[in-house]
Amino acid sequence: MDHNKECDLNISNYISEINTTEIRSVSDFLNVLKDEVVDINPKYKKRVFRGLSKKSYINIDYPSIYRNPENDSTFEPFVKYEHEMFYDLVSRFPEQFSSCNNTFEHLVMMQHYGFPTRLLDVTTNPLVALYFACVNGQGYVDNDEDGAVTIYDLFEINIHNYESNTITILSNLAKINQSYTPFYAYYNLLVKIIDSLQNGANPYRGFLLSNIFIACIKPLITQFDLLYKTEKEDILRKFLTYERDKIKIDQLKTELCLLIENEKRDYKLIYNKLLELKDFFQYIKELHFNRSGSLDQELTLYDHILEDKKYSISKLVYPEDIIGVFYVRPKLNNPRIINQNGAFLLFGFAGQDKTKLDPPRCHYRLKATKKYTNHPIDIIIPKQYKQVIHDELKQLGIHQAFLFPEIDKVAQVITKEYKIKKCQ
Template sequence: MSDTTETIEKITSLSDYINKVEKLQLNQESEPNQLNSKKHMNIYYRGQNQDFSNTLPSLVRNENYLKNENKLINDFITKYPELFGDCQNNFDRLALMQHHQLPTRLLDLTSNPLVALYFAVEQSNGSTNKDTDLTDGKIFPFTNFYNPVLLQQSLADDHFENILSEFTPIRANNRQFLKSPFSDEIEIESSLARLNGEDRNSVLSQLSQFYKDLSKVDKNASAYWGNLYADIVNGRGKKRNKGNLLNSYKQFNKYSSTKRLYHEIKKDIGDFEDQINPLELFVPKIVAPRIIDQRIKNQRGLFMFVPFVDKYGFTEERSMELLDSEEIQKRTQTRINILRLLSSSKDHRPVTFVIPCCKKKSIRAELERMGITESFIYPDPSHIAHEISKYY
């Protein structure tokens, strides 16, 4: 996302940042009509110490990683099985892998804006050749309510604009995007990451076909699937079946790849019913992990579960086309941006804080005086030792 489509707030000092964050939060609280809800909007922050052109997780930025997502996961578990003894589900395993810097589709966030600022001005360590003090840092605020403009843009990539109406009922439901690590939706997507590439691509292809079928049913801004899915979940005998959509959903559940996904899920959730709401898999989620160590506690860490993007898309003529890695990254970024925080209800541009490289050193010193130090962010012996050595 280029600067021309963002509202840029330049940060020159710690006090400047605190004032701008406070102003941003007050603006959101004073605009209840933006949410059409009395529910509280949470703000989450991602700090990056380099001026990357995107906020993609490393897994998505690397075509080879993405192709071998399940192998990365399984190889790590095979080599370090003792690490996962306390894990309760596939999301726990992904979170622990992310914690140990394995590329995953989780994006690190924090609910503490000062922690995000630390990451944005953090100096590169000896393991990298890049001097991050020569590039600007950035902070991207996210929220648990979606940006309708960017959701529509993401749907338009595959010409699924009609199904935007299906998301309208959840506009004021922050639970749609803020999830527990034990929720069925997160278990489904975490398990999908563990399927082999062929099965995962097959599931994603069938999901795309379902969206295509749904877009034929949802016309004139009418939402149909939500009511049909409620019929399915509640076991109603006579179910509506406009446009043969019920049969399309049943067909999705019959595929062998979908059955293997259900099998993977049931390894963690034995009584899981073979039912998935395909719309859930389209959007990103904010997930608060279990507090497994002091580092996550200090960092007030959360994750965004970045949604899967099918390697095939639809043209305007509704025929399928193979997407290159650049297009997959672009569409994934648009999905991530669905939860970017807007400047205001009148300005649909997302907010980005930019820390000029010349201000990084002074802001690090200010943060240190406030107790936001290397040993606070990384409370382990090696980082504490490194911090101590800097004083002598």
């Protein structure tokens, strides 16, 4: 099954299968990690932790850009205006952002100041996550609701350094409006595969490497299906203006599949059909997207990518660059990230049939599992034990002044320490 379809399938049922384990102390927490959470091989996976002050946040644990203001559904989600918000903040504080070398660093700084972004804070230190599960946004112990620590195990393929091509591309989604869709990424991939087949296949030499040729075409058919039709909606057909174009795309797909499946393959016919397919995609792109203006967003995205000159790239945007969730190893260039053992999950499109407004939820399937059950596990911190755990963490050096070493935060901590009642 396609990974993106799998991610979208029965996600609510998947969340409902999550096992929860309650703890009452730091030692309980460490014992759960040791005895109940399945072990991983660090060569192939990266384990990260996230503390939630309210366990009700588990079901909406995605970046703030996808949320509604004040979590009120009567407001539009921030992501609808992401590109405008991005430029609005930078234009008002140009000096603060002048040290940023690329768009990802802009997003990190915005996240630092609590601005809605497509980043999700995580840590490699479980005790840091436990601290955040006990306190609210102001650093006070939150006794209103149980907290939770959620754990994600990420595959090596989803782990990137801050300057990687994928992170550069994905970060720049913040600068374009919601008319951009994954259509372009699949279009680019299709054309790339067709071009490589054209360059490597000479119809006048009888396709001597016919088995290799067919092996190359099979992923083309797979990508064609992803682009053309999904279980939920017909992605490509909705962009076709004229009925004759809808008939043509049906015809092309049917003919190409029949040619591939035929035991007596006519490689010259397959070759010519690929050229016809490529021409048709170019026609669609020019006819519809130029007229609708959404092609401008594809060009705008690529221009933004090239603006990150230090990490500029020459390739086009492909599906693996914009769909899914990625772990980013950040620059350790500020004390807060260092002390929190901080990192980020960077979110792209939820799937090939999604818009920019749909929050990705694939990361729920990356949750760590409970031993012997294969079900995801979350660790719950009952509200009545938060203060006890908070105090134990302080004895271990995990406290607000350490995790937020900026002068304004430390000043708040010192002020609280001198909040002393008068002697009676």
